[in-house]
Amino acid sequence: MNAVRRRRLLLVSALVIGVGVAVTLALMAFRQNLMYYYTPTDVHEGKAPSTRSFRTGGLVKQGSLHRDPDGVTVRFTITDLKQEMIVLYRGILPDLFREGQGIIANGRVGPNGVFTAKDVLAKHDENYMPPEVAASLKKSGAMPQHEMVKEKNKL
Template sequence: MKARQQRIALIVGGLAVLGIAAALVLNAFQSNLVFFFSPTQVATGEAPKDRLFRVGGLVKEGSLSRDADGVTVRFVITDTVKDMTVAYKGILPDLFREGKGVVAQGKLGADGLFVASEVLAKHDENYMPPEATKAINDAGSREINEKAAHTLKQ
């Protein structure tokens, strides 16, 4: 092989290795990527059916209940427009309270029940997860816009 052919082969080999490494990194990133949705977005079908995702909002007052097994907890998350029932098997965080912000990670069942594998709660009196705050603010502004549009039609 001539020196020129060796350089070309080295460059092509380097690009191939770089391409394979980039593909592996992107594949790992894609499989670990978890998106956030509000209950309204889940109700409109924007959330994936067979992938992990996060849903957040406020825990609705009076919605917390335990199943007969004593381990599974059910509660309702709301963004003030739509509600969503969540089932979680395990111990809830110490700071989990009704009326407070929460983010749950899991999958949406065929029956519309969100089965959480992880529940995250606020950590002090003034904190709500940013995703939950944004979802509640978006839902509130969406509700105001819908009321305004309805008023204009009349």
Template structure:
């Protein structure tokens, strides 16, 4: 074979082998690391899987935040105004987390329908709302600040 052509062939083989390895890594990386988002209404309706990592987002229900006096555990409820999901979390909450504000909790749903969150995200300025939460609110007929349309 012509040396230049042979080199091309080897090059292509190298790229193919390498990209398959990379694709393998990607598939492995994606497996179990994709968190599906569920609005509270779907969680209440039992559409969310139990025991798998998911994300739930909505507004934090007024008066629902209960902090423990002993440790850093917190309970609160997330709503999209058509369903409410109770969440438990242990740790420090973000600065802009608060009642009547949008938040996204990621964690695992237990058998009692309580989301055991490992991470809670709040919006980072007054005007911003996570797109998923905005859409979840939209679907139940509320605008971004929780006012019915």
């Protein structure tokens, strides 16, 4: 490799590394703003905004879904297996909504700690399997954990 090419190689490497470092620093500075949702633990530790609306997400706790007599108001508990939060929602739930499923709710948390949601989305996880396999895994208790309660490799 001659001198001119070596110089160009250094310039190209410097460009890519420079942009990489700058973007990494910027992303680390904006880390909290890039979070799509806060976990109940984040809310408990006061990391979530208290004056404006935000998203929270977790698994719907087994047996916690309660429907009001009006038929459209639901309340349920979401959990990240460390902290829990009660969510109150009035509206139509997504098809994938069920106990044990991951959900993301957008709304505000009141002074009583109850989260009032404006909308609720279901979050699917990365596990794909046919119904028979899911049934047998459930029976043997080997169902993989939903990704929402796994530890994340935080930046």
